[in-house]
Amino acid sequence: MPTELPTSNGHTAQDGENNFAVKAGLARMLKGGVIMDVVNAEQARIAEEAGASAVMALERVPADIRAQGGVARMSDPKMIKEIMETVTIPVMAKARIGHFVECQILEALGVDYIDESEVLTPADAIHHVDKHPYKIPFVCGCRNLGEALRRVSEGAAMIRTKGEAGTGDVIEAVRHMRQVNSDIQRAQAMSSTELYTYAKELGVDYNLLKETAKLGRLPVVNFAAGGVATPADAALMMQLGCDGVFVGSGIFKSGDAAKRAKAIVQAVTHYNDPKVLMEVSMDLGEAMVGINCGDLGEKEKLAKRGW
Amino acid sequence: MTVVIPDVTVGVLALQGAFSEHVQLLRSASESLALKGAPAQSQVKWSFIEVRTPEELARCDGLIIPGGESTAMSLVAARSGLLEPLRDFVKVLRKPTWGTCAGLILLAESANRTKKGGQDLIGGLDVRVNRNHFGRQVESFQANLQLSFLGDTVDKSANELYRCVFIRAPVVEKILPHKDGVQTEEESREATIVAPSKAPGDKLAEKETTAAVEIMATLPTQTPALQANQEHEHAGTEDIIAVRQGNVFGLSFHPELTADPRIHVWWLGEVSKAVERRHQFEVVDRSAP
Numbered sequence: 001m002p003t004e005l006p007t008s009n010g011h012t013a014q015d016g017e018n019n020f021a022v023k024a025g026l027a028r029m030l031k032g033g034v035i036m037d038v039v040n041a042e043q044a045r046i047a048e049e050a051g052a053s054a055v056m057a058l059e060r061v062p063a064d065i066r067a068q069g070g071v072a073r074m075s076d077p078k079m080i081k082e083i084m085e086t087v088t089i090p091v092m093a094k095a096r097i098g099h100f101v102e103c104q105i106l107e108a109l110g111v112d113y114i115d116e117s118e119v120l121t122p123a124d125a126i127h128h129v130d131k132h133p134y135k136i137p138f139v140c141g142c143r144n145l146g147e148a149l150r151r152v153s154e155g156a157a158m159i160r161t162k163g164e165a166g167t168g169d170v171i172e173a174v175r176h177m178r179q180v181n182s183d184i185q186r187a188q189a190m191s192s193t194e195l196y197t198y199a200k201e202l203g204v205d206y207n208l209l210k211e212t213a214k215l216g217r218l219p220v221v222n223f224a225a226g227g228v229a230t231p232a233d234a235a236l237m238m239q240l241g242c243d244g245v246f247v248g249s250g251i252f253k254s255g256d257a258a259k260r261a262k263a264i265v266q267a268v269t270h271y272n273d274p275k276v277l278m279e280v281s282m283d284l285g286e287a288m289v290g291i292n293c294g295d296l297g298e299k300e301k302l303a304k305r306g307w
Numbered sequence: 308m309t310v311v312i313p314d315v316t317v318g319v320l321a322l323q324g325a326f327s328e329h330v331q332l333l334r335s336a337s338e339s340l341a342l343k344g345a346p347a348q349s350q351v352k353w354s355f356i357e358v359r360t361p362e363e364l365a366r367c368d369g370l371i372i373p374g375g376e377s378t379a380m381s382l383v384a385a386r387s388g389l390l391e392p393l394r395d396f397v398k399v400l401r402k403p404t405w406g407t408c409a410g411l412i413l414l415a416e417s418a419n420r421t422k423k424g425g426q427d428l429i430g431g432l433d434v435r436v437n438r439n440h441f442g443r444q445v446e447s448f449q450a451n452l453q454l455s456f457l458g459d460t461v462d463k464s465a466n467e468l469y470r471c472v473f474i475r476a477p478v479v480e481k482i483l484p485h486k487d488g489v490q491t492e493e494e495s496r497e498a499t500i501v502a503p504s505k506a507p508g509d510k511l512a513e514k515e516t517t518a519a520v521e522i523m524a525t526l527p528t529q530t531p532a533l534q535a536n537q538e539h540e541h542a543g544t545e546d547i548i549a550v551r552q553g554n555v556f557g558l559s560f561h562p563e564l565t566a567d568p569r570i571h572v573w574w575l576g577e578v579s580k581a582v583e584r585r586h587q588f589e590v591v592d593r594s595a596p
Contacts, residue, residue, distance in 0.1 A: 029376065089379070110445050
């Protein structure tokens with residue numbers, strides 16, 4: 001179940017910095033909602049009508065990136081612009097890990113959020129983008145508390161689990177959320193002396209770790225992503241403590257996209273009401289076929305990208 | 308004579324958006340009221356609940372509609388069987404309702420720049436709201452403003468500036484004349500949607516509908532924080548960012564993104580007054596032949 005995120009953002013010190021309150025604030029407005037991957041204006045409209053709280057504009061959904069292979073880059077700004085002109089909800093777009101010029105281009109385009117994403121082919125084998133100087137807020141993926149807090153110190157105003165994008169298999173998203181939760185619980189049980197060592201072990205800023213331990217949750221909004229394909233998957237991630245859900249290939253790779261999208265939206269609002277979940281799970285048509293994460297070779301796992 | 312104030316339940320619409328933040332500020336506001344409030348107010352036993360169903364809404368004496376995506380909220384409300392109960396709450400029962408950002412849009416009788424095909428509004432405020440008035444996220448900003456509707460808290464007086472956070476914010480573009488039915492002139496405007504009309508439930512509710520729209524705060528367009536972030540020409544000299552009409556109160560910004568509960572303190576005071584008026588009215592009503 002989502003734990004309360006104090007309105008001070010947990011780290012008031014960053015508030016003044018490039019309007020951190022404004023950047024982290026938009027993420028709070030997306031909470032309890034579903035952010036859907038869309039590849040054109042028509043899909044964006046379906047997502048908007050389904051009640052998506054935002055859309056992620058990209059040329060290929062992760063399932064296709066996986067199937068087609070090759071280098072996956074930032075989408076054509078023209079295609080993103082068309083989506084921005086079609087819907088009134090916020091529009092996000094992906095940049096490659098470490099590719100700060102793609103981020104500059106997306107900022108010039110005026111997207112509402114940038115996802116520095118492992119779904120695209122990384123552009124830097126060591127560094128992530130320094131996200132503080134941008135006026136556009138960033139969301140980044142994580143597999144554990146160390147990755148999450150490193151991204152927050154780099155300026156991410158929102159975090160999501162990496163999961164395993166484009167598989168329709170929720171197991172990795174669950175693994176990552178449980179890992180973050182258990183890392184936080186470990187930190188909470190520590191004395192401040194132990195926390196210094198833990199911060200070193202995780203490779204994170206001590207003060208940010210201390211703040212996180214105090215809050216008992218990540219200091220920014222945290223969504224589930226990577227493998228969510230059904231209303232039940234979405235509610236599962238919410239009950240594990242996520243603030244909202246990204247659905248990538250799960251919607252438009254399924255039989256009846258509009259119906260499934262609506263059902264997932266209802267499931268995220270009423271994630272604690274099994275009766276509603278039962279009703280919205282009925283008669284959704286075919287779910288995306290999916291790939292069993294267990295069958296993926298280590299080289300095929302996108303979640304391993306990012307450092 | 309001692310006035311017995313019943314327990315008061317305030318709900319926050321929890322379909323999507325920043326509802327948890329409002330609940331946190333309500334709790335902090337009620338603590339401030341208990342410590343500093345007038346004797347009558349300190350007697351109130353507040354409960355704050357998240358509202359996702361008609362049953363939960365029925366328990367509420369007052370309601371906050373938080374920031375979030377207004378299109379998502381109105382679609383989910385309709386599919387959760389909450390849209391008509393919400394309209395009854397605001398327009399038939401005329402209970403105190405406060406909307407911030409997306410909430411202001413939903414509480415307006417008229418709105419423009421909505422998604423294709425429009426969106427469902429609850430209504431209650433005779434105003435036209437312009438969605439995403441300041442532009443996209445890159446043009447979001449914060450400004451410290453003097454507000455007239457603040458309560459004192461333990462550590463802050465009502466006179467201090469309030470940090471107003473505007474995120475893809477709407478503003479009130481026009482105050483409309485009150486109509487007993489639907490805002491027909493607005494309805495005939497291009498790309499503008501209106502809320503359906505509902506008759507007030509009783510005499511006390513009727514009284515609320517006769518109230519004029521009060522402009523509670525404006526934002527001068529010369530505000531440096533606004534100017535610094537604007538990428539396009541901003542018309543006019545000021546924007547209306549806070550309005551009240553009878554039982555309905557709307558803000559374009561997000562008090563739920565600050566740790567400052569002074570607006571919540573003030574509004575809870577208004578809610579307890581409304582609950583008391585309702586109580587007095589029902590006592591008189593029952594004793595009438």
